[in-house]
Amino acid sequence: QKEVEQNSGPLSVPEGAIASLNCTYSDRGSQSFFWYRQYSGKSPELIMFIYSNGDKEDGRFTAQLNKASQYVSLLIRDSQPSDSATYLCAVNANTDKLIFGTGTRLQVFP
């Protein structure tokens, strides 16, 4: 059974802190990993993708991938109230489809 698991949250962090969002996946054949942000009532928006083990940084966001542990995470530095949203982890395992987690709700409070 191919699965992507995320803690539903909410994860509450103060403004300016680092938010750490985690995702595990079951299919060892997974090749591509994505993080999407979804504001309430809106469609998902791509934040980052990562294919190789290690870290990938883009502005305040860092994606981390560990294929041996089947684990991918997203770090958000200097969190802002505008980062409050649901973050979806998605995994592709050599098919057309992305397998989405159920998302983690992040709350950044002033």
Added chain:
Amino acid sequence: GAVVSQHPSWVICKSGTSVKIECRSLDFQATTMFWYRQFPKQSLMLMATSNEGSKATYEQGVEKDKFLINHASLTLSTLTVTSAHPEDSSFYICSARDSGTGQETQYFGPGTRLLVL
């Protein structure tokens, strides 16, 4: 780049009518598009994979005769909800893959809210 549009953004219809939703990739070609549905406070549910020039592939439990998908060009896929009923009221979102990059990244449209009375 990688912009996907949907039309309409919201629609209200009477029970028993059909509703067509369009999904367009504006600045790239997409041989593959996807249709999702999302109920309030629930996660995305993939309904079907739309392939240009061929039949769509439906997920288990999704009625292909009720949710008609046509992907007639490299930039347009349509979803028609036939004989809509109140339980079909939902947020319908399409996504598209950029055929030119060979990557699996999906770019989402803004979604269509359907309310069936």
